Amino acid sequence: MLSPEVGKALLRWIAFIVIVAGVGVLAAPRHSGAFVLSVLMLCVGLLSGGLLYLVLRGSRRS
Numbered sequence: 001m002l003s004p005e006v007g008k009a010l011l012r013w014i015a016f017i018v019i020v021a022g023v024g025v026l027a028a029p030r031h032s033g034a035f036v037l038s039v040l041m042l043c044v045g046l047l048s049g050g051l052l053y054l055v056l057r058g059s060r061r062s
Helices: 004-027 033-061
Strands: none
Touching: 004 033
16 A cells, blocks of 8 residues: 555654644643644644554555
């Protein structure tokens, strides 16, 4: 389904998003728009990472 190069590139982008969003969650004041956006992006990054894991795992079984 996915070539190894594409999987590695997606993993790098997802890790970058999760790290930047995590730093944003730690640095932003609690009741600000930046905090809400950082939490949203952290959730999107984690869900994307889980989806990539499932896709890669499913392609190995086929």
